[in-house]
Amino acid sequence: MSEKVIATADDIRRALTRIAHEILERNRGADNLVLVGMLTRGAPLAQRLAGIIASLENIKPPVGNLDIGLYRDDLSLRDTQPVIHRTDIPTDISDKKVILVDDVLFTGRSIRAAMDALIDLGRPQLVQLAVLVDRGHRELPVRADYIGKNIPTALSEQIEVRLKEIDGKDEVVIITEGRGQA
Template sequence: MTKKTVMTPEDMRRTLARIAHEIIERNKVLGHLVLVGMHTRGVPLAERLAANIASYESLSIPVGALDISLYRDDLASLELKPIVQRSDIPVNIDGKSVVLVDDVLYTGRSIRAAMDALMDFGRPRDIQLAVLIDRGHRELPVRADYIGKNIPSSRDEEIQVQLEETDGVDEVTIIYAPAPKEAP
């Protein structure tokens, strides 16, 4: 097993500053903006982006949290049932621009589930996607509007995102762990 750091705390701070600026640039009317973090690590990322936007534009953006467990398409095949966490969308999202925030974009299936979940809360004007890492291997036609870092990866690798709020440290690492060989 090998481990490589691809994002340091300083890298992460600068990346989130850039994404916040991109969100400001693209959304002319910031009053319509809602940031929604996907459990677990999307939530602190959304809060940090909102704090950045607040400091650049002196405007507070509502931040929500979304749990997608009940919308997953692979529920029936999972050995371990995902623990459902409480979603919390603090404002009516009808007519709003919702920016979904997640740590890693991979197959795109979580994002499909998140969009279905959001639609049950209302009819947003549009949905945008911000991710810290895009690692490729999409299985659905999904792309991100704001990307922290593209990391072309192999399926044998794991991208591990750790955040101060959930793991005590800001860091992104690639762990290479080849699938164990089958016993003869």
């Protein structure tokens, strides 16, 4: 197995700053925005985006965490069942502009689950998707509105986003299975 860093802490910081600007540009400010981070690693990313937005505008949008475990379509297929964590969104999302935040966009199935989970909480005015990495290989018609970095990958490769709040440091790595075993 080999591991290669494809984005450093600085790269991540710059990507998030750009995404924050894009969110403000597209939505003409921070009015009525709610940032919702998908657990686990979407949560600190949403917090950081809200922090950057607060430093640019004079409003800090509310930030929440969303657990999608109960909405997954692969519960009967996975070897380990996901732990269900508490969804915690500090405001009613009805008629709000919800920015859904995740670390990696891959098959699109998590986003499908997240949208179902969100709709169960209320009827947002709109939902936009921000991801740090888009690695391709969609299995559902899902696309991101804001992308930190496009990383073309092979299905056999793994992308891991590591964040200070959880992993002690910021980086994105690509993990390739060592080829050929005896």
